[in-house]
Amino acid sequence: MTFSQEVLARLTSLRLHQQHGRRAPHKPLLVLLALGQLTHTGTSELPWSHAQERLSDLIAEFGPPSRTSRAQSAAYPFTRLRTDGVWTLDRDVPMDLTGPLATHDVAGRFDSATESALRRSPELLRRVARTLVERNFPATVAPDVLTAVGLDPVDVLQASGVASLPGRRRDAGWRRAVLQAWDRQCAFCGYDGQLGNASVGVEAAHVRWFAFDGPDEPDNGLALCVLHHKLFDFGVLGLDADLHIQVSAAFTARTPVGRATYELHGRELRPRPGTLVPAATHVTWHRREVFKGKPLSV
Template sequence: MTTGQEVLDRLTSLRLHQQHGRRAPHKPLLVLLALGQLTRIGTSELPWSQTHERLSDLIAEFGPPSKTGRVQSAAYPFTRLRTDGVWTLNRDVPMDLIGPLTSHDVAGRLDAGTESALRRDPELLRRVTRALVDQHFPATIASDVLTAAGLDPDDILQAPGVTPLSTRRRDAGWRRAVLQAWDRQCAFCGYDGQLGNACVGVEAAHVRWFAFDGPDSPDNGLALCVLHHKLFDFGALGLDDSLRVQVSSVFTARTPTGRTTYDLHGRILRPRPGTPLPAVDHVAWHRREVFKGEPLAA
């Protein structure tokens, strides 16, 4: 019988195709879809014909920028997750090929031992799901990832945090230092709401995500309002080499309030004297791994 610890270890130790710090959340997103299916209907089975569009959407929304076709991006994890020993297909098909998946209406699912252990122990399912999200995404978009995968964020994010692959500890003073350095106001829009002595709606944001070796250092931090922090982590906002704010051409808004985001495009960061600016390497990582599409035209 597969133990809970074995399931946790396997699902949080997936072999990812990573080079030079590149993100590759394709397999974790497929596992999250399977976990959502298991939670809803009691089985993790995902037919390719009913899954490839959802998986493609997840990869496009929460993965790094890519020139790979959407369906092809889904075929990679759907066939290659088998090599991790946690995923089975009801038909033996070649790696990466879309044709056989479509023509044979192939279905995939978590292996029997893993699925059985998760079905027996709902708390294990929560812990595995929470660990996957913590490993691959920042907290700002964790609830969005879970919702898109068909999971209940309120249920999952109350589970104990599990980070078995990392021994790094966050610097407890980093958030406070970043907010102070940026005068407790959003580096993009200048919002500086306070309630008494407490900042309200202003957060310390990593430029390079902590889960991807982003340090708790002054040159990897920005003070951002809640809205612009989320847009920054989604890839709708970024920075160019001159540290001017970039708005993605993929971002759209229709109302006057939403369209104020366009006004940020080209705005240069203006911290108080002595505040460390984001390091070039961290800015380049964000532009390569998170920022979506191309910047708006000047």
């Protein structure tokens, strides 16, 4: 194994708490933020005064729902990434505590050998970034994550040599089967645009994300228009136990077009006879790990 391969493996095989499908993107988001910092400034160094705000914003936007304070959520990866052997702090402080980080404005950065390898090889940096986003986020969300950390999504998502998920292979026929089962129309709004014989703007969406053990099975899929697929993966939209659409109370819109999203709240899925609806276990996972906050009050 070359040193570049070792760096790729170390930065993309972080110790995460993902038991029972729980999402923990905190460390990957910190690594991505440091990669963006390195790209723009030539150094991965992130003082806590800078990292706290940016990292807590990233965790709130792209992480699962949490009752932990924003500063505390950022302190976990900022101090614990040291245990993966890729991150150093300029002062030895206890794990998880925000007080010492703020008092001394502790700075974190990649260890010198890792940072040198990434600085010498922009392609290695892109491979690390692409592997991290593809292992932790669906394709609808990955470009937004990369943009938020200061990386070019077009550049990163074209990187070669990306490590796939161990033991997982996508079913090439799953997308077509899901679209056919839902009559090639959005299960939420009914949009069914076609260009010739091809559906345009309608996609097959995983309820439980593929990266988190979501199977390519009919009962883990919905046909959704591009807009509602993205809102579903961001946690704006969800499903309750009775398969009624839920809209997050955290979502706001001002224009009539945006406010039309509110009208989806409480709408029942109406699949054609014989179509498998999302399984309860996948709906529960999405509600726990993706849906943001509480649903709108009826």
